[in-house]
Amino acid sequence: MKHSTLLAALVATLALCACEKPTTAPAPAQTTVIVPGPAGATGATGAAGVDGSKGNTGNTGNTGNTGNDGANGNDGANGSNGSRGATGATGNDGNKGDTGKTGGDTVIVVPAQK
Secondary structure, three states, rough: OOHHHHHHHHHHHHHHHOOOOOOOOOOOOOOOOOOOOOOOOOOOOOOOOOOOOOOOOOOOOOOOOOOOOOOOOOOOOOOOOOOOOOOOOOOOOOOOOOOOOOOOOOOOOOOOOO
């Protein structure tokens, strides 16, 4: 019996909590729209303003980059030929050769000239 009363109370609580309660939203407030009237006449042109003061002098600019190297110049003209040197001195006499061997049986015949 203890358990059945407790179980009945639990089921009743769940049943009542599960029911959805109806909610009523409040009525929206009425919005009043204001409609503008026609435009008025154009006003007169205003007076010219006073000239402003002169601004300060600007800062000096940065130094520019170094320029590229220039092109190489053309080759110069060739110089004139030098004058001819003097004739050299006569050279020394060469060494004398050994005396030839005296012959054997060979005879040389020289042909006659025509």
